[in-house]
Ligand SMILES: [Fe+2]
């Protein structure tokens with residue numbers, strides 16, 4: 616990767632803002648040929664994605680607590696670019712799921728006590744840096760999961776001949792996700808290139824990642840463990856979880872674990888995905 620700089624990341628964020636305004640609502644064609652078929656095959660996927668996209672509101676509140684000392688590029692990214700794009704994704708998906716006869720999304724936008732406590736510790740600069748790194752790694756993993764999910768969903772909708780939704784809903788949404796991934800990837804990588812982290816901070820980041828990694832949308836709530844599993848199965852992602860885990864964990868693998876011989880993928884990522892799929896299969900599922 617070419618040498619990064621704060622300037623380069625700021626330019627990336629500014630470009631995202633210019634090139635990817637929130638999807639114009641008038642550009643979306645909600646025509647569905649077979650609402651029943653779409654609901655049966657992808658209903659739970661749409662429910663899940665609408666909820667997670669709308670919960671970005673909670674993510675922004677958490678960021679204000681967790682990262683009181685963010686720099687210009689971070690602030691511009693989450694406040695001026697990312698949140699508006701993601702919430703629009705949620706609004707569009709929520710309307711689509713309503714159109715095909717499913718209940719509206721119920722995003723949870725409360726900030727947990729754990730986050731508030733961590734936020735108090737974030738006033739120590741050394742802790743702030745660790746939290747910032749974890750924020751970037753979580754972001755990269757989340758955006759990768761989004762890209763994989765939207766790719767599969769788009770392919771499935773084309774297969775069902777639901778061209779309008781595939782093109783104007785999912786096609787438009789999925790084009791905005793890689794720019795988010797690139798932001799987190801570059802930001803985490805820059806912290807290492809600039810030598811911002813001491814060995815004990817990297818050590819602590821590894822331990823925290825091992826302890827806290829979970830599939831997107833779970834927020835430490837065990838009752839939600841099966842949701843990602845159900846979505847993965849509906850999209851056929853369960854057939855190749857090892858490859859998915861490697862893809863999702865690529866950034867943290869190269870930054871945190873590359874020096875650990877023989878490790879191809881952080882094992883906690885694959886384990887979290889497998890447990891989620893198993894939880895769904897064993898019937899601890901949310902309503903279809
Ligand atoms: Fe999104």
Ligand SMILES: [Fe+2]
Nearest residue numbers: 758761792795
């Ligand atoms: Fe995104």
